[in-house]
Amino acid sequence: MVLVDRFGRPVTNLRISLTNECNLNCFYCHREGQTLNFEDMKPEEIERIVRIASQLGIKKVKLTGGEPTIRKDIVEIVRRIRPYVEDLSMTTNGTTLKLLAEPLKEAGLDRVNISLDTLDREKYKAITGFDVLPQVLEGIDKAVKLFHPVKLNMVCMKGLNDEEIWDMIDYAAQKNAILQLIEIEVPKEMENSWFFKKYFYPLKPLEEKFEKIAVEIKERQMHRRKKYFIPTDYGIAEVEVVRSMHNTIFCANCTRIRLTSTGHLKTCLLRRDDLVDIITPLRSGASDEELIGIFKKAVLMREPYWR
Ligand code: SAM
Numbered sequence: 443m444v445l446v447d448r449f450g451r452p453v454t455n456l457r458i459s460l461t462n463e464c465n466l467n468c469f470y471c472h473r474e475g476q477t478l479n480f481e482d483m484k485p486e487e488i489e490r491i492v493r494i495a496s497q498l499g500i501k502k503v504k505l506t507g508g509e510p511t512i513r514k515d516i517v518e519i520v521r522r523i524r525p526y527v528e529d530l531s532m533t534t535n536g537t538t539l540k541l542l543a544e545p546l547k548e549a550g551l552d553r554v555n556i557s558l559d560t561l562d563r564e565k566y567k568a569i570t571g572f573d574v575l576p577q578v579l580e581g582i583d584k585a586v587k588l589f590h591p592v593k594l595n596m597v598c599m600k601g602l603n604d605e606e607i608w609d610m611i612d613y614a615a616q617k618n619a620i621l622q623l624i625e626i627e628v629p630k631e632m633e634n635s636w637f638f639k640k641y642f643y644p645l646k647p648l649e650e651k652f653e654k655i656a657v658e659i660k661e662r663q664m665h666r667r668k669k670y671f672i673p674t675d676y677g678i679a680e681v682e683v684v685r686s687m688h689n690t691i692f693c694a695n696c697t698r699i700r701l702t703s704t705g706h707l708k709t710c711l712l713r714r715d716d717l718v719d720i721i722t723p724l725r726s727g728a729s730d731e732e733l734i735g736i737f738k739k740a741v742l743m744r745e746p747y748w749r
Contacts, residue, residue: 444499445737447744455664455698456500458488460519461508462703466535467571468557470597470626470641474506475711476702483705485515487724489522491701494733496526500699503527504555508703511538517545524550531555533595537574539581547588554585555593555622560603561613569602582617592619593682597626600643607648611672615679620669623648624684629712645685652681665692686748693746699737707740712747 445453462479464471483491492503503523510516511534524530529552536556543554558578560566566575586592594617596603596610607623614621625645628638649668653659656670657678665686672679686692700708705721718740723732 443497445741447741449694449744449746451694451744451746452499452697453699453741453744454500455502455504456492456495456701457504457506457698458492458701459506459508459703460488460510460513460516463512464507464509464535465512465537465572466509466574468559468569469571470569470599470637472627472711473508474700474702475708475713476704477714478702478704478706478717480704482513482703483701483721485519485522487705487721488519489526490724491705491720491733492523492526494730494737497730498734498737501528503530505530505532509535509537511542511546516542517549520546520549520551529553533557535570536578536581536585540577540584543581543584543588551589553589553591553593555595556582556585557595557597558582558610559596559599560606561609562606565603582619586617586619591680592617593622594619595622595624597624598643598645599626599641602641604643611679611681612674612676614681615672615674615676618677620680620682622682622684625687627686627711629714642687645683649683649685652683664695664697665689666695667692688748690746690748693748696746699740699744707737709740709744710747713745716743718743 459474459476461482462476510532531553533555559569563575567573594614598604610621623645626642632638652670656672658671660669667682667684669682672681702708706717706719709716720736
């Protein structure tokens, strides 16, 4: 069984924010579209919601935040939800991976995405507010030994790190990691903000270059994102491009539903009017059938943001 929304889009992925807290403070961060910030869900509550989701055909789960690894019970959460999930991944800033990569792997995590916008220590500090680049690079070294694939998430920003993109492609090839180049994403009401105007770096021209030099191009089902295989001095780099702004194809091929750390289903990162409370009924003794009904309600609220 797979749930399908009113636009014919199957829902197969769940992106769970485990906390809205973070040990870094990236100035551009969308915090997965979460504005509420009260009590985080407990491990057993997350497990139950993931079990219900898996009965509805949602077999891919990504853990995010805030920073998911600052939760003291992160290994327990991974261990609890592992049995219900075919592909269990996490996006992390990498600051804790030197210590946590091994326990997370043992608990059943399949793969990690690590955010890395720059290889320049000063810039890293300017973007995140913390001088922890060496620690993150150590975390990446540890992760690539244990997980495959490791993806590096680079949010590309005009005048800040756009000139580093080719260095990052080399670095990813060296580490045998996949590089995800990401355009800054903001809701419609923020498109005129100084921040978006100053830093938005469109990736279309770069994609056109990639089309010419790639030895192979693939298209992922999710968002129909393109993946380019680019030759470098260190071997072939795998580079994925994530362009969501005003991208109707991206939204038409979105298979994701979200769960906030406060226990609300959320249909779209960029919407502000789309929360469906699942934690209150769960805490008040709702049956599995009632929770399934809440999932179905949320799926029916899904709408492509760009269309
Ligand atoms: N703390 C974790 C991390 O750093 O990966 C998980 C949360 S973070 C919000 C998840 C991903 O979203 C990161 O790769 C981050 O770079 C990306 N991101 C945050 N704000 C963004 C924005 N405005 N546009 C595009 N990507 C963004």
